[in-house]
Amino acid sequence: ARRAATATQLLAAPLHPHLARVDAAATATDPVARAVLEVLASEGIQRDAADLGPLPPADLGPPAARIAAMAGSISHISRAARVRSRRARLYPGWWRGDFGSFVALRGDEPVAVIRERRGYRLIGADGRREAVDASLAASLAPEVHVFYRPFPDTPLDGWGLLRFALACDMGSLAIILLAAGASALLALLTPVISGAIFDLIVPTGDYEGLRTVTLVLAGAAVGTLGFSIAQALSQLRLQGRLDAVVQAAVWDRLLNLPPAFFRRYEVGDLAARAAGINTLSAQMTGVMMSSLFGGVFAIVSFAMMLCYQWQLALAGLGFVVVTLAGSAAFAVAERRFARMQLELGGALAARVFQYMSGIAKLRTAGAEPFAFWDWSRRFSHAVVLTARTARITYGQSLFSSAMMLAFQGVAFLMFAFYVAQVSIGSFIAFNAAFGQFFSGLSSFAGAFVAWYGLTPLFERTKPILEARQEMDGSKVDPGEVTGRIVMDAVSFAYPQASRPVVDSVSLSLEPGEFVAIVGASGAGKSTLLRLLLGFEQPSRGTVSYDGRDLATLDPAILRRQLGVVLQNGQLLPGSVFDNIVANGPYAPADAWQAAEQAGLADDIRAMPMGLQTMVSEGAGTLSGGQKQRLLIARALIRKPRILFLDEATSALDNLAQAHVSDALSRLRTTRLVIAHRLSTVMAADRIIVMDAGRIVQEGRYDALMATDGPFAALARRQIM
Incomplete structure (x- = not known):
């Protein structure tokens, strides 16, 4: 136990600035550097040996010294590559879950352990890859180093934040998109089969055909359920990865900002702004998914509507345009209140933090009644703004539902007018396709409203995302200072x-x-x-x-x-x-x-x-x-x-x-x-x-x- 504690302490030891350095060319072949670069690449952090500069000697004699040298190298690499690293401890059965990628020790050899979709792979100093199982996992030291991807050094806009967030798990994103496309194609079967039932099967009493289409619909329902489960699980994984990656990047950005930046904001307000970045990235991802799903369903369904009855399809498109215009008007009104709500929420958080941190002073001065009055006044304003925003959201939903009902009425009138040209089955199929089309467009419109409503949240987080960092690649290592x-x-x-x-x-x-x-x-x-x-x-x-x-x-x-x-x-x-x-x-x-x-x-x-x-x-x-x-x-x-x-x-x-x-x-x-x-x-x-x-x-x-x-x-x- 004493030996393990000593190894842990040495593993944690940072590289002191005056530790001896070696030629930078040795970095490319250094086993620690190679392992770290493998892990960084798996996390989407593009660095090469030239970015790391010269490293301390990797072998200083006995095993304990080599462990300390590896820890020093990782500390140096993290600073040179401008990434955050931390020590973590492996839990039992970690290789069966998702611990992320990390650098570990197998004996005295630094190795990269990479998380892949089908499990973990270990990359040794010689480049050989091995699948991680229970026996291989048992050979690793329990203390490991994990790394976190930082935001780019350049200022981030909304699209940059979205790209950064989605890059954390492109595999899950691909599964989500494929599942959405497959679900949209399967959704075509519903109007087609509905029309066939009323035009072909019911008039002829074809019970065998009815059994066939019932089986087809059941198969489509099972397939849609399977795709929905795959989509939901991938979204859950993507959201979890997104939260971890973005939150770590936010903390890294905050810790890299110059102290003068923090003088401009109250602590509670700044904490609310920082938390807003994670909320912003999550909502942007959700909005993008909703708009993609809604758009795919709408396009596929509208194409089918045109095939059945182009006059009704164009009429439906007109109703949708009016619906989108109304949604845009609701979005403008909602954004105004959302901006006020966020500003007031930040001020309220700052005031609550001040009162909680100074509770002893409040009680000494007997100022509890004033603190409650001040909080309740601000909180009541926040409640009023929340209610107004909710009314606008409900109004937009009611407006969309009213437009849906209005078109249904117009569609029935037009069917009565074109009754000689349109069969009952075609009309039912058209109506089913329009339901899917309107649902997809409503989802798209809701995503548009939500996207437009994210503007105030981005404005709140903008100072953090665009602030100039204190530490960047232009700063040089001062070495060991003498005190002058x-x-x-x-x-x-x-x-x-x-x-x-x-x-x-x-x-x-x-x-x-x-x-x-x-x-x-x-x-x-x-x-x-x-x-x-x-x-x-x-x-x-x-x-x-x-x-x-x-x-x-x-x-x-x-x-x-x-x-x-x-x-x-x-x-x-x-x-x-x-x-x-x-x-x-x-x-x-x-x-x-x-x-x-x-x-x-x-x-x-x-x-x-x-x-x-x-x-x-x-x-x-x-x-x-x-x-x-x-x-x-x-x-x-x-x-x-x-x-x-x-x-x-x-x-x-x-x-x-x-x-x-x-x-x-x-x-x-x-x-x-x-x-x-x-x-x-x-x-x-x-x-x-x-x-x-x-x-x-x-x-x-x-x-x-x-x-x-x-x-x-x-x-x-x-x-x-």
């Missing part, structure tokens, strides 16, 4: 701001240097840190790490080398251990070491379950100081080259503050600390004073205190 940071004449202003928040700031940090930034609230300190992290883009000037512009570097790889505690950092629901390691490949010993450095180890030992003590959402069970030390431990567990702390020790007492400061001073890391407390900044190599977005003073603590300047004024307020 330079800001050169950097200015930044938020939209609609009257003045810059950061104004022509130039500063530099050398490797291992401890720099403190102080200033009054609103001086631009936290914004300066956001610029250093790449959360905001300077309007003027540049930020560089080791002489390279931050705008050209891959921000994800860079941030993995940073330890960051923001001013309003939040803990995650989960255990203390989960919050320290943040899903990283760390052992409990690593978590304890980070907790010791943050001065939190004694507190954890006093907790009921130690590292496994649960932290609730909002961390209400921890004190302010414990929260901050837990965030510091999370930042330190990475052993970062650069450490950014924004008011990270403001809630600590003097003893805890001294412990953390002493632990940080022993680290060989570049530190930039934003703080107000004198005890936090006294030991800094340099103290930078900011005011109104500018650097107004700089120097060591003693020199600044000896000068009657802004820093001395700030210090006097604390001393007094």
Whole structure:
């Protein structure tokens, strides 16, 4: 069990940016790369070896090291190929179901396991394919890597989203279309046989012929049932695959968006917009299917109507045109209310999220009546809009039914007029064909109304689908940073701001240097840190790490080398251990070491379950100081080259503050600390004073205190 746990931990280990690299030409023959490329191709992700760049060595000695090297290669490949991967664990009998395609280990050999329509195939390093059965499945390590197809880097429109969604399972789509076509052809038998019964069999009393056509109709019904079952099962499979693929792509897109994007939307509203993408793709797929099925049935049935009585067919077509025009009018009215309904729904979701996340503040202020009044007012508006939309939908349905009845009346009148030219059997056959024709056209019209009504939903999701991603193929790997940071004449202003928040700031940090930034609230300190992290883009000037512009570097790889505690950092629901390691490949010993450095180890030992003590959402069970030390431990567990702390020790007492400061001073890391407390900044190599977005003073603590300047004024307020 200990060996299995060690292998699992090594399998999870990510590739560190400074791991040794090999020649890029070796990538094409690397067994891990070949296995990953096979899986990506099976998922419709087109990549080749040139996209992956050079990989770390695949064989570093003993088996455990080879496992770690494979995990490192997969981590590197995922970043280079710009796809998401995750570790998963195989369940018993997985090969009999649909686990998706994945990369696994068979012994020490990385293999691709591909899901095909008839079962799983294993592709070895030598390219040999084997069908997966129970014995072969038992030879695979239970920990595997699965991959997810991302949205294209380019902005997506509605058609692009539909193409992306349908590409996840073209086999099921083909079965659906074939089943629909076969059902439409079988549907032709009903009017043909109905006409034959009344024109040929009933007048002659041909009971043998009646038995024959009854058997034919029964066979057609069984065939139609079979095709309907195949169609329904394929639609169910397609919908399941679509939900999984699109939802994963939405999350990937959200995680790749720049932090500035999220400032424009409230959390609840953005969550509703993101969920709308999955709804949009599912509804677009359903609408497309309905329109195709309805169109096929309508065309086939109309052709038969023309064969029986072209005058009645043209009259029926006129009624259908009027029906479609009426449906279009209903669609326009429905879209207006749907847009209002979606906007109000997003605002309502945002407000509910705010109230739920701030329930303690509501109760402290005694504002529960106001919260209920505000929610009920918005919710009542949403109910009114929902009712209006439903009335329009029912009105469209009633209008279509009325047009159907009207044509039936006209058809009977025309039959009475053309009674000498049209037999009873032909009229009955025509009437049956028209019923199918009108049903198909009604389905098509409903699909048109639904498609037109999706416009407001697409408008809601458009900002996410068209936003420029933070990470794209143009960004380069920064490698291992040394800790040298330079800001050169950097200015930044938020939209609609009257003045810059950061104004022509130039500063530099050398490797291992401890720099403190102080200033009054609103001086631009936290914004300066956001610029250093790449959360905001300077309007003027540049930020560089080791002489390279931050705008050209891959921000994800860079941030993995940073330890960051923001001013309003939040803990995650989960255990203390989960919050320290943040899903990283760390052992409990690593978590304890980070907790010791943050001065939190004694507190954890006093907790009921130690590292496994649960932290609730909002961390209400921890004190302010414990929260901050837990965030510091999370930042330190990475052993970062650069450490950014924004008011990270403001809630600590003097003893805890001294412990953390002493632990940080022993680290060989570049530190930039934003703080107000004198005890936090006294030991800094340099103290930078900011005011109104500018650097107004700089120097060591003693020199600044000896000068009657802004820093001395700030210090006097604390001393007094």
